[in-house]
Amino acid sequence: MKEKVEFKGSVVLNPVPVVLITSKNKEGKENVFTVGWIGTVCTKPPMLSISIRPERLSYEYIKETMEFTVNLPSTKMTRAVDYCGVRPGRKFDKIKEMNFTMREGSNVNVSYIDECPVSIECKVKSIIPLGTHDLFIADVVGSHIDKELIDEKGKIHFEEADLITYCHGEYFKMDTEALGKFGYSVAKNPVVKEKSKKESTKKDISSDSKKKAKEKSNTSSRADKVSKKSFKNKKNDKNKGKKNFSTKKSTKSINKKVSKTK
Structure with missing residues (x-):
């Protein structure tokens, strides 16, 4: 039997997706910052959530307009992902410094990062204060996906997007080799x-x-x-x-x- 070490009061859920969140305030000023605490919360209607500290500039922008865009970066953007996570938006123009190509959103008044293979447009439905972070629950109202990732049947091959994950303070490349397919454990002909x-x-x-x-x-x-x-x-x-x-x-x-x- 393996020996276990008990940890109390610590969220050790790893790995997690790491994304770049873009937002814009009512004056038209844009900002980007890195988020590791994000997840899907509903299929119909499609919804996701992100957790943000109230002291972040993006918190102000998103709460003001109730819109944001989730951008999934590739491994080539790892440095930019890290930079946008440690530099404060009040002192640095991270979009300009990282030389991101910004494209106008289709369903929200927020730009998305063209270099990211996948971008998801969201409208905030509710904000729940939790403690160090507030939980933003949002409806997914549209997305932008690189055409080369979609096959002739309309399936999106995320494994070909060269995405990255965040695990206990480090960034990792997503594996392209599948271990199995959903439902294969109970299929008659796996x-x-x-x-x-x-x-x-x-x-x-x-x-x-x-x-x-x-x-x-x-x-x-x-x-x-x-x-x-x-x-x-x-x-x-x-x-x-x-x-x-x-x-x-x-x-x-x-x-x-x-x-x-x-």
């Missing part, structure tokens, strides 16, 4: 793990690559042999020509000597 499928695909690709490389090498080798043979034949023909020319020259010289003797 679907083979995505990992094995991808591995076999990789093996096939690797095998084909090696085969093509070998064929290319053999073709190149045959071409070299033909080229060398051709060069050798040309060289022999050249040498043969030299010999014939030398023989003709010798014969001509002998004929001249014979003629003189006569």
Whole structure:
């Protein structure tokens, strides 16, 4: 039996999604900050929640307009995610410093970050004071998703978005290999793990690559042999020509000597 250590009064729920929240006040000033405490709270209607400290600038902006946008960053944006989480919006223009491309929202008067593969537009429904943080529960009113992540059936492949998670003070890359599919544990004919499928695909690709490389090498080798043979034949023909020319020259010289003797 493994030994357990008991912790009291500490939320150790990890890992969690890490997102960039954009907001705008009534004067049109925009801000962005990092949030790790976010989650889905309802499917119909679609709703999510975020927890914010009252002293944050974004808290003021969101409470004033009751709108915000959740932006899911990729691993390339990890530094920006960290920066937006430690720098205060009252002193720094984080959007400008991180050189984010801001796009106008469709359903809210809040811009979204174009560099993020997924952005979710939200309207606040209620705010619940909890203690150090207040809980903002919001309706999801629209989203912006990179087209390349959506397949022909309309499924969104988040695993291809190169997303990151936050775990106990560190950032981690999301794994692209699936461990199973929802419901596979009770399915009559369980679907083979995505990992094995991808591995076999990789093996096939690797095998084909090696085969093509070998064929290319053999073709190149045959071409070299033909080229060398051709060069050798040309060289022999050249040498043969030299010999014939030398023989003709010798014969001509002998004929001249014979003629003189006569």
